[in-house]
Amino acid sequence: MTTPSRLTVLAGPTAVGKGTLAAYVREHHPEVWLSVSATTRRPRPGEVEGVHYHFVSDEEFDRMVEQGELLEWAVVHGRAKYGTPRGPVEAVLATGRPALLEIDLQGARQVRASMPEAFFVFLAPPSWEELVRRLVGRGTEDEEERAARLDTARIELAAAEEFDVTLVNDDVRRAAEDLVSWTRTPVPATKRD
Ligand code: 5GP
Numbered sequence: 001m002t003t004p005s006r007l008t009v010l011a012g013p014t015a016v017g018k019g020t021l022a023a024y025v026r027e028h029h030p031e032v033w034l035s036v037s038a039t040t041r042r043p044r045p046g047e048v049e050g051v052h053y054h055f056v057s058d059e060e061f062d063r064m065v066e067q068g069e070l071l072e073w074a075v076v077h078g079r080a081k082y083g084t085p086r087g088p089v090e091a092v093l094a095t096g097r098p099a100l101l102e103i104d105l106q107g108a109r110q111v112r113a114s115m116p117e118a119f120f121v122f123l124a125p126p127s128w129e130e131l132v133r134r135l136v137g138r139g140t141e142d143e144e145e146r147a148a149r150l151d152t153a154r155i156e157l158a159a160a161e162e163f164d165v166t167l168v169n170d171d172v173r174r175a176a177e178d179l180v181s182w183t184r185t186p187v188p189a190t191k192r193d
Helices: 018-028 058-066 086-095 105-114 128-136 143-162 172-184
Strands: 007-011 037-039 053-055 070-076 080-085 099-102 119-124 165-168
Touching: 007 018, 007 105, 007 172, 018 099, 018 172, 037 058, 058 070, 058 080, 070 086, 070 105, 080 086, 080 105, 086 099, 099 172, 105 119, 105 143, 119 143, 119 172, 128 143, 165 172
Parallel strands: 007 099, 007 119, 037 053, 119 165
Antiparallel strands: 037 080, 070 080
């Protein structure tokens, strides 16, 4: 019997660089299957339907939720809805190929509830100061908005203890290589069943 491959979930605070890490893995490690989320937000320049996201209408997203087609879903930053289509994840894991989800914290908690055998990676900034710099550095938000973002970041950082491991994003290449090596590790017997 083939042991099913591992599902790895990458989550972490806003502005910590999850997207950059996922992009590195997509480019340098095509053997790792990256889930393509459904989202109701509009595509940004350069984003390709079916590669970066499945861009869907609100009605289509709600239909997917109702039909149980999403493994998890969340409203992120109080704006758009994002969710992981369940079918492709299950199909890939059955073939023995490692699968990776790059999602927000609310989504990671839902996956842990339904698939506790998955491996949960918390992506952390090199330091609190660095996260503050990334969050407020652009200078495009007013004082109130910045304070709100920092409050959120503080709460999000405290979630690290819910994860199997914390990955520090001080160097994209090194962090991505560590992440990829974890996706290859078989599911430990203690986490199966
Ligand atoms: P962006 O709009 O910048 O591509 O992504 C915004 C946020 O949505 C990121 O924190 C990203 O991790 C999160 N996200 C992307 N896809 C999913 C998903 O399928 N589920 C959940 N819960 N969050 C997602």
